[in-house]
Amino acid sequence: MKLVTRAQLGWPASAAPSQSTARGVKVHYEGTPVSTKLLTDHNACITEWKNIRKSHLANKTEGYSDVAYNYAACPHGYLLEGRGLRKRTGANGNQALNQTHYAIVGLVGSSGLTEPPAPMLSAIRDGIDLLRDNGAGNEIKGHRDGYATACPGGPLYAWVKKGAPRPNGDDEPSTKPPAGTPKYETYPGASFFLNGSRPALGKKSPIFTAMGKRLVAVGCGRYTDGPGPKLGQADVNSYEAWQRKCGYTGAAAKWPPGKTTWDKLQVPK
Numbered sequence: 001m002k003l004v005t006r007a008q009l010g011w012p013a014s015a016a017p018s019q020s021t022a023r024g025v026k027v028h029y030e031g032t033p034v035s036t037k038l039l040t041d042h043n044a045c046i047t048e049w050k051n052i053r054k055s056h057l058a059n060k061t062e063g064y065s066d067v068a069y070n071y072a073a074c075p076h077g078y079l080l081e082g083r084g085l086r087k088r089t090g091a092n093g094n095q096a097l098n099q100t101h102y103a104i105v106g107l108v109g110s111s112g113l114t115e116p117p118a119p120m121l122s123a124i125r126d127g128i129d130l131l132r133d134n135g136a137g138n139e140i141k142g143h144r145d146g147y148a149t150a151c152p153g154g155p156l157y158a159w160v161k162k163g164a165p166r167p168n169g170d171d172e173p174s175t176k177p178p179a180g181t182p183k184y185e186t187y188p189g190a191s192f193f194l195n196g197s198r199p200a201l202g203k204k205s206p207i208f209t210a211m212g213k214r215l216v217a218v219g220c221g222r223y224t225d226g227p228g229p230k231l232g233q234a235d236v237n238s239y240e241a242w243q244r245k246c247g248y249t250g251a252a253a254k255w256p257p258g259k260t261t262w263d264k265l266q267v268p269k
């Protein structure tokens with residue numbers, strides 16, 4: 001996941017109301033013409049996102065406290081933080097709809113750039129998975145579901161109706177270690193959690209850095225910061241995502257690592 005945080009955007013903490021759970025996520029588009037310049041200039045994506053926030057803050061009718069979306073996704077596969085996690089969106093049309101789904105906008109519009117490139121779809125999917133790990137349920141819908149609007153436009157809505165799959169079978173990133181990775185051996189420090197013990201959050205070890213890098217490589221990174229060397233909630237969330245990817249559910253997918261998923265992850269020594 002390629003996350004651009006509010007801090008990186010130079011924005012203060014979101015003043016939007018907290019909301020710790022929702023039924024799922026709704027997908028949006030800009031609904032205006034969007035320049036195809038975004039395809040070749042990532043700086044233009046950042047400017048676009050900042051301008052969306054500016055226009056929302058200037059919208060006296062809505063009285064927005066912040067950009068209305070939880071996240072945006074750009075053509076280069078970046079997930080751009082908006083209100084972020086556990087914040088109520090202002091984008092779904094009315095308060096009841098805002099309470100039932102979080103909101104992610106793809107930076108495509110009604111003319112100009114209308115077709116979401118594959119990296120954008122991956123980034124929206126990253127955002128959906130990130131929100132699911134932080135209180136969102138499994139529903140994936142479009143803004144037009146339950147509200148009279150063309151949003152999120154034809155191409156994005158068709159993708160939503162298919163269940164928002166990762167493009168190009170990207171769903172199963174290779175679990176093989178990248179070329180040049182030292183020969184795999186179970187990391188010697190791993191025994192302390194492979195026997196079922198739960199290292200406390202905040203415990204420091206190079207193993208958490210090595211583990212986190214592999215979790216990112218297999219598409220399970222849930223980091224906004226890190227990985228490592230301190231064990232954090234993001235490491236736990238990432239590892240649980242990995243165990244779910246390996247087919248475990250419920251308590252079996254919970255931290256700490258199981259031997260099978262640990263061996264399959266191939267954390268280099």
Ligand SMILES: [Zn+2]
Nearest residue numbers: 028029143151
């Ligand atoms: Zn919308």
Ligand SMILES: [Zn+2]
Nearest residue numbers: 042045074076
């Ligand atoms: Zn971009």
